[in-house]
Structures are given as structure tokens and as C-alpha cells.
Amino acid sequence: MNRCLLPENSRLLLYGDLQGDPELREEIATYLHQIRGVRCSSEQIIIGAGTYHSLDLLFQLLKRDVSCMAVEKSVNNGVKALLEQFRFDLHPLHLESDGIRIEEVYNSKAQAVYVTPSHQFPFGMTLSVNKRIKLLNWAKEHNAYIIENDYDGEFRYNGRPIPSLQSLDNDERVVYVGTFSKVLTPSFRISYLVLPHTLLEQFRLGRHSYDQLASPIFQKTLQLFMQSGDFERHMRKMRSLYHKKHDILLQAIRHVFQDINIDIIGTGSGLHILLRVRNGMNETQLVQTAKQKGVIVYPTSIYTLKQELTATPTVLLGFGGLSEMDIRTGIELLNKAWSAE
Template sequence: MLYIDRDSASPLYEQIYAAFVREILTGALAAGDRLPATRKLAEELSVGRNTVDKAYQQLAAEGYIESRIGSGFLVCKIPLQLDAGAPAHSRSREEGPLYKMPARYDFAYGSVDNSVFPHGQWRKSVNNALTTMELNPAIQYPCRQGEPALRLEIARYLQRSRGVVCDPDQMVITCGQQHSMEMIANIFENTGKRFAMEEPGYDGIRAIFANHRFQLQPVPVESDGISMTAVEKLDTDLLYVTPSHQFPTGAVLPVGKRRQLLSWAQETNTYLIEDDYDSELRYYTNPIPALQSLDIHDRTIYTGTFSKSLAPSMRTAYIVFPKSLIPAYKAYYQRYNAQVSPLHQLALADFISGGHYERHINRLRTVYRKKQAALLFALEEIFGDSVSVCGGGAGIHLLLDIKSPFSQDQLIERAESIGIRFYSTQILYIDPQNCPRSQLLLGFPTIPVEAFTSILTELKKVWEI
């Protein structure tokens, strides 16, 4: 089944070409198989015949197919098994195919709705930043910790919205949450290299510390966040937590547990890494003050990102180091230049200072609250008690436990067969065997509200619920 994405930047003929390459290289199309006639495929995809013909000509030029008079286009014999002399850049099976065709509906939990992005105002802020740069008497290397204007605006915003108390000198601008973790891992390179994190939890964070050869320790998550019983048994240098909206369960750590956690960190000389994931996107209650705002012992490394509130492609995040770690940061990074473009930093500073960021957050809450409510209603209406839901009331994803005879992989495969894409949550567990058998994570921002009912109705059939 071949899908094309008309909103994609890739030309339609390239999408058709890539789809057939994938089918041929994976063996789904075998040598001698006949491709659909160009006219028939053009009608099925509602594209011009020239578009299909251009894709076929490219496939033929590269030796994937050949034209035979009276038979149309046939698949050539292609070796599917790479030999020992395969180039070093060849992809392994674990890395997946070179190109994955777009699905009709993609529940990727890292995507955001592009239609909500404030393109007009952002363009004005970029122009203002260009003007600021133009007025500078010289073009120099940027400030190593990030543009002072941006650090000041973020510090003010965090004080207003999250209760975070910090000086701009404690802040470092990074090019994403993983870059932030990379910096923290480097600073703690000469410690016992013990790292604990919630289980389940974000695999992208775990990968950073695993690559730095830290000893990884999973800590179970309860209905109200990380288990303090398990925490009190830890012997670690760093503990990573998402207290405001645990990823992926959506649990919120109550104030009592937060105070316990901070006391434990002080008593054990442990640093807490607070990832304030989805903190602004609470739909029915006010945002809960950050863990850092309660910390009187200077044990919390506060981190945040603009990936979910603005755009993942912006690659802008930040760390607020406790004052006790500033000397260690400066000792390691004193000769490292900033990794984020000054243009983006100055534009973001302008965007925040003008009040546009907070107005955008308010709009996001409204849009995503309506989407989440519509999804929850459709789940209840179509699946009833066949599905249990975690994470409602905040964030841009839901965690589902499907009461089904099928495993997670089977549920994903059956959904993919009708053009609906989900992703395995096994990777969120240090030990994949701890992952519930029929658990799915639904990121909903890019799915149209009006499509939820029809999507879930289709899923109910293929999942045989």
C-alpha cells in the first residue's frame, strides 16, 4: 500500500520512487514482479501520469527495474544480503529502512502542529534580531553561555511561570535537551559515573549517559510519580526526573514527594536533573511550581526546551545550573563556543520580551486541550473499557493500555497496514521485558480533531476489539 504526503517538501515522484526502492530492497517486491501500469498508478494516487513515469524512469536508470515490451516494468534481481565488504555507512536492520513512507495519520509523540506556530510574529522577531546584529559595530563570536538578552528573558519568564529562582549567569543556552544532558554528563565525568532515571523514561536521555559509560539505574514510577521507596535505596551521583509531567505516564509529583526528594538529595550528596517536560501545557489546573523553586540546598539542575512549545527544529534549550556547579561548568567549557545561532537566540529574546511567547503558550493550551478532549471522548465512545488511559489533563500525548489478544508489535503492524502509524514503547524501558504487553503511546498534536472518530473506528476493526 503506497501513500504520498502532499504536504511534504519531497516531490511526489521522489516519494513514489523511494516507496518502490524500499519495497524492492526489503524483498516485498521480488525479481520479476510487475509494477503497476503508469496510468493505473497515477489514477490510484490522483497524480499526473508524468509524475509516475518520472519515478519509473529513475528506478530504471538506477537498475531497480527494467522495461520490457508487452510486459511493462519488471523488478530486476537485486542482492538483498550485504557481503562482508559492504561500505561502513550501510545501515543495519536495527536502524530501519533508508526511507519510510508517510502514513495517513502519524501518532508520533515528538511532533507539534505547524498550523499553531506563530509564523508572522516570529518573522518580525527574526527581522528585529537582524536589525540588532546589523547595528553592532563588529561581528564577533557569540557569548559562550548564550546571548545575555536571551538568558535574561528566560530567567524572567521562569520566575513568573515556574517559580524558578536563578541569575542569568547560572544559565547556559544549548541546542536541545540531549545537548544539555551531554554537557551534564561531561561535567560529572570524574565522579562515580552513576546515573539513575525513571522507568519508563525518555530513551534519548538514557542514551547520552550510556554512551558516556555511566552505570544506569532504573527507578520505578508510581501513579504519583517516581517511587520514593526505590529512590531511598539508590547510590547514585545523578537522578533524572520529570516531576511536572512524567514521561511517558503523565504522573505529577506532589509537593510532599518533592520535598522528600530534595531532602534525600541533600542527605546523599546527589544532584537532581529536573526536566520540566510539558510543564506549561496543563489544561485544567495551574502549572505546578518547579522542583527547583523548592530547593534550598542547591541540588537541582533545572533544564527546559522550546521543542514542544515552539518547534523541535528550532534546537534551543537551556540549563540552569545550581551555583555550586558553575565552577565545574566553567572549568570544562571555558574554551567551548556557543552551539546555537545568535540570530535564533536574539529572535527568541525579542519574541519573549514582547509577550508573544506567553500568548502563544495560551493559544497552545486552548488548541491542545480541545484536541485531547476530543481524543479522550472518541476513545471512550469507541473502545469503552477496552482501553485504559494515562496522562490526561496535560501534555501532548496519552499512554494507552489496550485490552487485546495482540501484542504491542502486532497492534502497531495492524495499524500500519491501514496507514496509521504508532511507535513501540519498549525503548522507554531499560529492560524491554518490563514494558506492558499491549501499551501504546499516542502523540496527538498533528492529527485533525475531526479525524479521531474515523481513525479509532478503523483501528477497532483491525485490532479486533
């Protein structure tokens, strides 16, 4: 018996549209406008198979015009590997409590800048509106690009939402990069770029070099999930759940760490916070003593572009996947791990 599992248009299902499922791109354009004020048509969206794939596509596009890139001085490992692979001349930017130093961007020879403005990875600060406007002015004056990786911009718990750089951009200078890894699950491997029109034109001209790697079947599944309204309900639920976990974590830290000198940083958004710990241990000791008690915290020095000694050891704590009980117990255990015997 000749049984066909795929419908007749299976060629389309296998390869899909090079920019991604058109209906999914419509859903994403509407979603980004609602949640981050992004102004774009679905035509400007390119679906990718995770942020690194999206950035790979973008760097291929930028390589012609960009040789020097100004980059936050600490970046996620995958991004760092890609930047090195493309051999950009990197100009590291120091981080302050309100984000990068704009004068350092002006003092660089960069033709593009890479930022995580909603919740800097790893240090968690938010780029202030004032600095956002200055950065956009720089990009306009220098005909340069801003790569805005908004990877956990959907989760903000306190204060007024800060507009995305893309929503403030009137000069087609910002490339917005996003992922469904935080709002759904990393296993989905679906991300997107929002390209300004000039880059879109180049993407289309060089289309044979840019494969569409995100599974068309997952894309369709996501599109139906978004269209049904279930995605919006899921987002509301997750936002309130993560907000609750975030607050429980902060309360537990303030309550439990009475005898250790600790600063909590990077709070108010995203799915992780950081602890700057002054108990005489270095970063490796903080990570290892925590591990011996069964608690995983992550080092931050590994993310620096150019290795340097950080003044105070700082570790990262994720809370998205933990139960309220895990959070409270984990903080008790950390306190034991880090207190003098």
C-alpha cells in the same frame, strides 16, 4: 563592489556568548519564574542546541562527581543513548501512578537522579508534591543532584499546577532542563539548563570544553519574540488549543472504544497520552495493525533501560500536531484496527 551582509560585530554574531545571548537568558529567567516558579538569575542559564546538547554539557560537568545515576526505568531514546555514552552506572527506578519510588532512590548508590516530573516520558505520570519533597530531602542528605527535565511542563490541563522541583529547592541541588521544542517547534533547536551556583562555577572554569552550539541568530530572534509579548500570546493560544485537542481525544476514545478493554493513562498534561490495551494483541501487533489503517501510534517498550516484558502492551499517541477531525477519524480507525474481525 564590496558588500558586507553581516554587521561589524559579526564575530559576536557568529560565536555569541558561551552561555548564550544575555538578553535571551533574561527573558528565559523571567518566563521560567512566571510559568514554573523557577528561582534563578539569568547568570545561571546556559543556552543549548536542544535537550541532548544541554544534557551533554551537564553530563560533562557531573562526570567528575557522579558515577551512579538513578533514572526512571523508561526514558526517551536520546537521553538513554547519552546516559550510556557517559557510562554512568544506571539504577532504574520503577514508576507508579504518582511517579518514581523514592525508597528505591534511597536504596541506590546514586549521586544524581534523572526525572521528568511534569509528565513522565513516555508513561505520562506526574510526580506528586509529596514525592517531590522527599526527593529533595534525599538530595540534600546525600549532597546529590536532581536533574529535572521539564520538557513539556508548560502544558497542564487539569488540577492545580504542580511546582517544579527547582522552585522547591532551597539547597542548590536541582538542575532544571527545558526546551522550546514543545512550545514553539523542535526545528528551533533551542534549550536551556538552569545550573545551581556550584555547577555554574565549574562550567566557567572549564569553559573551553563547552561550545555554544545554538545559533546566535535564532537566539536573537527568540529573544525579540519573547520581549515583544508575542511569545506569551502564542503560549496562551497553544495552551487552549492543546487543551481542546486533549479533551476531544479523550472523549473520542471513551465514546468509540466500547468493546475493547482499554486504560487511558498519562492524561492531563503534555502532548501525548497512552493506551494500555487488552485485546490479545502484543505491542508490535497494536502498532502494525494501526499503521495498516493509516494511524501512527508508538511502542513504549523500546524506552526501557533494561529490557523486560511489560504486563500489558501500552502504546503512545501524540495529538499536538493533529486537527480535531484527524483525532476523531484516527480513533475510529484504531478501533477498527484493534477490534476482533
